[in-house]
Amino acid sequence: MPADKVQEYADGLCYTDLMAGYYLGAPEEVMQAIADYSAWFFVWDDHHDRYIVHGRAGDWRRLRYRLHAALDAPRHHLHHPDPLVAGFADSVLRLFRFLSRTWNQRFARHFHAVIEAYDREFRNRTEGYIPGVEEYLALRRLTFAHWIWTDLLEPTAGCELPDPVRKTPAYRRAALLSQEFAAWYNDLCSLPKEIAGDEVHNLGISLITHEGLTLEDAVDEVRRRVEKCVTEFLAAERDALRFADDLADGTVRGKELSAAVRACVANMRNWFSSAYWFHHESGRYRVDTWDDRSTPPYVTNEAAGES
Template sequence: MIERAFPRQLHPYWPTLQKRTRAWLLEKRLMSADKVAEYADGLCYTDLMAGYYIGAADEVLQAIADYSAWFFVWDDRHDRDIVHGRPAAWRRLKDQLHTALDSPDDHLGHSDPLVAGFSDSVQRLYSFLTDRWNLRFAGHFHEVIEAYDREFHNRTGGVVPGVEEYLQLRRLTFAHWIWTDLLEPSAGCELPAEVRENPAFHRAALLSQEFAAWYNDLCSLPKEIAGNEVHNLGISLITHEGLTLEEAIADMRRRIENCISEFMAAESEALRFADSLDDGTVGGKELSGAVQSCLGNMRNWFSSVYWFHHESGRYMVDSWDDRSTPPYVNNEAAGDT
């Protein structure tokens, strides 16, 4: 369905993006030189963003790609803190990220590379639009940090959330509204609330992110079963709905396919809404164009997510020496008990 209905695109800046994000990971000490050399390109982090935010200015896409690469490294640290039983280290990092989010300028030289790298990427993202957008972005990411904390406690306690509870939490751990917020600097326009809250626009945005989160769960299910995970839609279906592994996979595929169909219906309605914003004024024409850009990139998210999961070494668990330990992580990352 994806290959047929959602043609793949790639931002022309991508080759430079890949090179500069690789250098940024080294500069900020987020990955060791040997890990960057062996794995960074094959993880395809820059491919994912370059296939999504089409039309973004080069410096905007670079800031987003660096932030996205940071996000994956943070996700890996979170995982290793759980695996190695480091609750104090996780609590400290969580609190530091909350603080850095509100004042990134004050944490650029932080001793923890994750905090310093986060501050650098967020400071750059804050430079593109208004303080109002910055506050919205910060509010959304504060919620993401707290959702990661809930996942930490679920995983350390062996708690598998129920299906509906999991789906609500997944919207935060996948950072639905962060990636949606970043459509705006990519379009060069901060959208007013009445546009963002338009039912068709909001639904299209939600469905594009739901597809990505659920497809991620489908593709990462073998990795997460191997790692005794508890946070995956398939695992919730097996645990709470009594499904077999095969039945859970079929249920996930059905949800994903329905999500694609529902997006295309919402997209059509949202495009009509975008057209209606062009009232003959310069401002109306610019706003209409920005909304069309955002909707076009929601559509690009489907193909970008799809190809990322089939090309990134992050999901090639069968090629790992240890199916529960990704080879691209520092398995003894900074932390304590």
């Protein structure tokens, strides 16, 4: 985005507001790092889209490798000539300050998988390949970065959760549903833009292509799945809170883990309201006001080095 576009559109995109509504209770330094990382993620997503639209496979391949390298050694990439790589390194390094080395390694492992999922999406869109519904849903959990946003609940709560706690079905189920809601609601709100842009990565598009649904029926089915996430989360939330109660075994550590799980589950709930609000307030999805429904007005080819 050139400077005039930043001034005109940046605040209206509400990227940092989305995070502020999700990670409630985070210390200011944590909240700022998460918000900046979120803004970077949206910029990266737009670069990825432009590289696909303009057939810039070489540029995408170089960015993919550089992001992997910056994730493994962020300190060595703080002054990289590509500001997207330098910004990523800065964000990662700041996030790595809050918890332990094991949390950092887990975050890096999860984001390496996100980068590779973006590469699969690049190839799918370049080849015009529309994945089937189940294939798409599995890939969407990575392109939406489900486990990254879930990982960030822990520095917000000020406590790293050990694997036996984090991987308990009661906790993991609630976390998954909060992210599935957001990803599928995003698909619902993005569908007009993505149909206009001949895209292939959207739950609605997979339903139309592989299940034979009409556009109207596909919209209804995505809505049904979104609503089901809400009702199923309410049950999963109760299970997760009972699990939190069970952790409070009379020890100091048990009390700490119980409080942390409760804080994380509360913010899983906040993801529903924050994601819903964001999709109706952010200028990113107001396609009916755009001259070209496939391209946001704040994205310019010139800013991305294109002609």
